[in-house]
Amino acid sequence: MLVTLSEILRDTRKKGYAVGLFNCVTLEMMAGILEAAEALQAPVLLGPAESLLGPVSLADYADLLLGPARRARVPVALHFDHGFTPELVEEAISLGFTSVMYDGSMRPFAENVRETARLVKIAHAAGCSVEAEIGHVGSNGSAEDALSKSIYTQPEEALTFAEQSGCDALAIAIGTAHGVYREAPRLNLDVLSRVSAACETPLVLHGGSGLSDEDFRACIAGGISKINIFTSLNLAAARAAHAQFTATSGAFELMPSAIEAVKAETMRLIRVFGSDGKA
Numbered sequence: 001m002l003v004t005l006s007e008i009l010r011d012t013r014k015k016g017y018a019v020g021l022f023n024c025v026t027l028e029m030m031a032g033i034l035e036a037a038e039a040l041q042a043p044v045l046l047g048p049a050e051s052l053l054g055p056v057s058l059a060d061y062a063d064l065l066l067g068p069a070r071r072a073r074v075p076v077a078l079h080f081d082h083g084f085t086p087e088l089v090e091e092a093i094s095l096g097f098t099s100v101m102y103d104g105s106m107r108p109f110a111e112n113v114r115e116t117a118r119l120v121k122i123a124h125a126a127g128c129s130v131e132a133e134i135g136h137v138g139s140n141g142s143a144e145d146a147l148s149k150s151i152y153t154q155p156e157e158a159l160t161f162a163e164q165s166g167c168d169a170l171a172i173a174i175g176t177a178h179g180v181y182r183e184a185p186r187l188n189l190d191v192l193s194r195v196s197a198a199c200e201t202p203l204v205l206h207g208g209s210g211l212s213d214e215d216f217r218a219c220i221a222g223g224i225s226k227i228n229i230f231t232s233l234n235l236a237a238a239r240a241a242h243a244q245f246t247a248t249s250g251a252f253e254l255m256p257s258a259i260e261a262v263k264a265e266t267m268r269l270i271r272v273f274g275s276d277g278k279a
């Protein structure tokens with residue numbers, strides 16, 4: 001069944017688990033994610049990101065994903081991840097997405113608050129929830145880039161931002177980065193505990209692919225409610241298809257192994273996040 005981001009995260013902090021956002025860019029990835037969620041009775045978020053839109057548009061994704069999300073036997077939120085362009089976030093809301101992220105983390109604080117608050121009003125009127133970001137989670141850099149102090153979320157800023165913007169979830173920067181880590185990330189759990197003590201808004205961890213199970217559990221214990229995963233599913237699907245490939249393989253023959261690989265990795269992560277049995 002289709003639910004909002006707020007509904008799907010409601011009990012997370014109280015019951016000590018996190019819900020995964022699994023970015024999907026193909027129907028096979030969607031199938032693997034939904035099969036995993038139903039097998040484990042787990043709520044999930046899924047959907048594309050602005051940077052992952054190519055020839056497949058936001059409207060195409062809404063057409064492809066809304067039906068399966070509604071028919072799923074577990075709660076599913078259709079999420080538009082990292083919308084940098086306010087117009088695209090508004091389009092996602094009008095297309096029926098039940099969860100959108102507006103990422104104004106590279107903009108000045110006041111502008112990020114103002115734009116997030118405007119989008120929150122539009123989203124709430126349409127039955128959609130909004131995730132925002134304060135501090136900045138970098139991409140594909142070295143651990144040193146990701147650890148540069150200026151990007152960590154400041155606890156006082158997180159509280160002020162949440163109060164003034166009215167956002168439903170808040171992505172924070174505690175030392176993770178997007179993409180493939182070249183060396184192990186070093187999480188700052190002290191920043192996390194200070195932010196979660198200051199701010200009751202559900203907190204989101206980006207750049208989850210590549211973290212150890214121990215890291216995930218420590219982040220959830222520290223107050224993380226939602227964990228974003230793309231890279232590990234993206235790699236699992238490609239590696240499985242590659243391993244199956246022969247000179248006579250067509251795309252159709254390769255897809256079942258990609259679905260199975262995405263399903264297996266999603267099930268593994270759902271168990272680590274503790275969201276199994278929470279549907």
Ligand SMILES: [Zn+2]
Nearest residue numbers: 178206207228
């Ligand atoms: Zn992200």
